[in-house]
Amino acid sequence: MVEQDIIYGGLVAVAGLAVGAGMVALTEQAGVRSEERGALSYERKMKMQAMFMEDDVVEETDVDDVRYNMRKALRANQTEEELLALTADARKRAEEEADDGW
Secondary structure, three states, rough: OHHHHHHHHHHHHHHHHHHHHHHHHHHHHHHHHHHHHHOHHHHHHHHHHHHHOOOOOOOOOOOOOHHHHHHHHHHHOOOOOHHHHHHHHHHHHHHHHHHHOO
16 A cells, blocks of 8 residues: 555645746746836847856947837827927938038
8 A cells, every 4th residue: 555655745746846837837927928018128138148148249239228118118109290200300400410511
């Protein structure tokens, strides 16, 4: 016959595996929800990954993640006419800055 201690040990092992799998699933789901919210951009993830790896190279970008996300949110809230006016103003301003008087 099977002893009672073996049965209890088996139940504890099965419960431990179930809790471990549940924690992995919960963590993975939290990561997916975080990505859907836009919490971390690709550049930020690569920088964080490179902090812990010696041979990983991170490509530098000149656009800050927070600024990029804020502009993206503003563009989502603007109408098409506002965007066209904004781009026309930006184009005009860039032409004025580029003209050095020569």
